[in-house]
Amino acid sequence: MAAGNSAALLSCQGVSKYYGAMAAVRALSFDVRAGEIVGIGGPNGAGKTTLFDVIAGLQPADAGSILFNGEHVITASPQELCHRGLARVFQSVAAFDSMTLRENVVIGAAYGHRLRLMPPLVFDRGTLARADRALEAVGLRERAEVPIRNLPILDRKLAMFASALATEPLLLLLDEPVGGLNPSEIDRVMKVVRSLSGRGLTIVLIEHVMRFMVQLCARIIIMQHGEKIYEGSPEGMVRDPTVVSVYLGDATARRLSQLVAAS
Amino acid sequence: MRRDATIGLLALIVAILVPFAWPTRYVIEEMTLFFVWATVVTQWNLVFGVAGVFSLAQMAIFAVGGYATGMLGLYLGWSLWLAMFAGGLAAAIFSALVGVACLRLRGAYVALLTLAITQTMYLLIITDTECFYMEGVTCRNFTGGTRGLTGYGDFGFHQLLPYKYTAFGDYFLALGVLCAATIFSVFIIRSPLGLAFQAMRDNAVYAISRGISRFKYQLLVFAASALFTGLAGAVYAGHFRVMGANTLYLSQTLFLLSMMIIGGVGQIWGPLLGATALMVVDEVLKEFVEWRLLGLGLMLVLFAVLWPNGLYGGLEALGRHLRPRGSRQLSAIQPKEMAPAQK
Numbered sequence: 001m002a003a004g005n006s007a008a009l010l011s012c013q014g015v016s017k018y019y020g021a022m023a024a025v026r027a028l029s030f031d032v033r034a035g036e037i038v039g040i041g042g043p044n045g046a047g048k049t050t051l052f053d054v055i056a057g058l059q060p061a062d063a064g065s066i067l068f069n070g071e072h073v074i075t076a077s078p079q080e081l082c083h084r085g086l087a088r089v090f091q092s093v094a095a096f097d098s099m100t101l102r103e104n105v106v107i108g109a110a111y112g113h114r115l116r117l118m119p120p121l122v123f124d125r126g127t128l129a130r131a132d133r134a135l136e137a138v139g140l141r142e143r144a145e146v147p148i149r150n151l152p153i154l155d156r157k158l159a160m161f162a163s164a165l166a167t168e169p170l171l172l173l174l175d176e177p178v179g180g181l182n183p184s185e186i187d188r189v190m191k192v193v194r195s196l197s198g199r200g201l202t203i204v205l206i207e208h209v210m211r212f213m214v215q216l217c218a219r220i221i222i223m224q225h226g227e228k229i230y231e232g233s234p235e236g237m238v239r240d241p242t243v244v245s246v247y248l249g250d251a252t253a254r255r256l257s258q259l260v261a262a263s
Numbered sequence: 264m265r266r267d268a269t270i271g272l273l274a275l276i277v278a279i280l281v282p283f284a285w286p287t288r289y290v291i292e293e294m295t296l297f298f299v300w301a302t303v304v305t306q307w308n309l310v311f312g313v314a315g316v317f318s319l320a321q322m323a324i325f326a327v328g329g330y331a332t333g334m335l336g337l338y339l340g341w342s343l344w345l346a347m348f349a350g351g352l353a354a355a356i357f358s359a360l361v362g363v364a365c366l367r368l369r370g371a372y373v374a375l376l377t378l379a380i381t382q383t384m385y386l387l388i389i390t391d392t393e394c395f396y397m398e399g400v401t402c403r404n405f406t407g408g409t410r411g412l413t414g415y416g417d418f419g420f421h422q423l424l425p426y427k428y429t430a431f432g433d434y435f436l437a438l439g440v441l442c443a444a445t446i447f448s449v450f451i452i453r454s455p456l457g458l459a460f461q462a463m464r465d466n467a468v469y470a471i472s473r474g475i476s477r478f479k480y481q482l483l484v485f486a487a488s489a490l491f492t493g494l495a496g497a498v499y500a501g502h503f504r505v506m507g508a509n510t511l512y513l514s515q516t517l518f519l520l521s522m523m524i525i526g527g528v529g530q531i532w533g534p535l536l537g538a539t540a541l542m543v544v545d546e547v548l549k550e551f552v553e554w555r556l557l558g559l560g561l562m563l564v565l566f567a568v569l570w571p572n573g574l575y576g577g578l579e580a581l582g583r584h585l586r587p588r589g590s591r592q593l594s595a596i597q598p599k600e601m602a603p604a605q606k
Contacts, residue, residue, distance in 0.1 A: 164473075
């Protein structure tokens with residue numbers, strides 16, 4: 001990974017978001033270089049999902065600046081950010097439930113890839129090919145014609161991945177991609193994320209399943225009360241006294257340090 | 264697509280044969296009115312069913328089409344044939360403005376605002392008492408007020424057709440508008456645009472996160488659903504030779520809403536089926552006028568609670584039941600283009 005010398009793809013500086021008097025995100029700064037996988041962890045209510053909402057344009061930031069691909073995007077709308085190459089996978093399963101899996105992915109391919117002044121009369125070949133490639137990438141191409149509401153939870157999660165990929169993003173935001181999945185399902189998602197990263201996609205992920213996070217991420221940020229309390233390697237994280245005391249706990253820290261040492 | 268064409272063609276053949284089979288003025292009048300209402304519900308379905316925006320402004324849009332047509336005929340002396348299209352256009356512009364007004368609202372609040380718009384329009388018309396022009400010694404209001412807007416003439420079928428067939432003119436005009444409106448709505452629902460509307464309905468946040476601008480597509484769906492609604496208003500105005508505020512009664516809005524819900528909201532043929540069913544029920548209940556609203560209300564509640572997919576959804580479920588392998592083919596993507604994936 002030739003990350004060190006390339007400029008940051010995403011750069012957050014002093015980003016804050018308040019709900020009334022409460023700071024959901026407070027003066028948070030971090031960079032994500034192209035090709036990296038960065039993990040964001042922390043207790044419930046630490047402000048992780050709010051941070052994603054702010055980056056993706058769903059919630060306006062109250063302070064700070066966000067640079068994405070060299071441009072200021074602090075006031076950009078979600079659809080604008082999507083067209084610029086930032087795609088998000090939601091925490092709870094989001095789907096267009098009246099449609100087939102393929103139609104779900106085609107939405108991303110048709111409307112998320114670039115700005116269209118007017119919708120087309122029929123989907124062009126390029127759009128359908130983008131959708132097919134995205135379905136292929138998550139291994140769901142055979143199920144394309146199934147109504148999405150009939151699919152199991154893992155497939156519905158992967159469908160969100162596929163519709164994000166169909167927009168051909170530069171940066172993928174994954175909000176708890178393996179929450180609620182069993183160990184073998186987690187391994188399947190891990191494989192997908194690895195292969196996407198292998199193709200050069202930059203990924204920022206929020207996750208509570210630390211096994212998933214430490215195996216995928218070279219760099220981890222831990223948040224608490226809207227602030228960053230740790231940023232660094234997985235090895236450093238399991239030894240960091242603050243992180244262990246407020247988030248991981250001794251037992252998990254020990255188990256994770258074995259995992260980190262093994263991998 | 265083929266099934267849509269078959270259903271549509273069969274319905275069209277029946278509609279063409281009716282006036283020849285029962286050439287009474289009563290049947291033809293009732294059917295003409297049915298075509299007008301059916302046109303409105305097929306278009307309302309685009310906003311309400313397909314895009315999931317609970318707008319109750321459809322009759323206001325209808326009235327804009329009707330009044331604009333009548334006024335252009337009365338004050339500017341336009342032929343109704345020309346005024347009709349201006350009416351459709353006026354309705355589309357009005358509707359797009361309603362769409363913008365509703366942008367920041369969700370769910371039931373959209374229903375409240377749009378209902379308020381319809382009611383405001385009603386009040387503005389019936390409280391219009393100022394003299395706009397004098398007809399002899401009679402004072403006429405700009406909107407026609409409580410008396411309704413008259414004096415703009417009709418589509419002129421009396422001169423064009425032999426006496427026995429004059430009613431056929433409006434009948435086939437209304438049928439033509441309904442056909443065009445139905446083809447238009449099927450086309451929209453099956454097109455990429457329809458898929459974007461459904462995406463907004465299914466999950467608004469997910470849709471904007473995948474690049475679908477709420478502003479643009481809400482504007483488009485309101486404008487698209489208004490064009491033929493306005494034309495239906497124009498046909499109504501031309502047919503009755505009077506355009507009145509009674510089209511804006513809440514009971515009229517509810518009647519059409521019931522058609523849509525009982526037929527099947529969001530389904531392609533649901534609204535037409537519902538319109539047919541309710542016209543028949545209404546005909547039967549005419550003997551018991553005092554029970555009409557109660558009957559409608561009961562049916563609405565029963566369907567909303569027990570059969571939310573409406574008659575069409577029920578028929579489809581029955582079809583699937585009888586033919587287990589028959590897969591649903593509700594897709595904006597043509598099967599031909601899917602072929603490579605199925606290898």
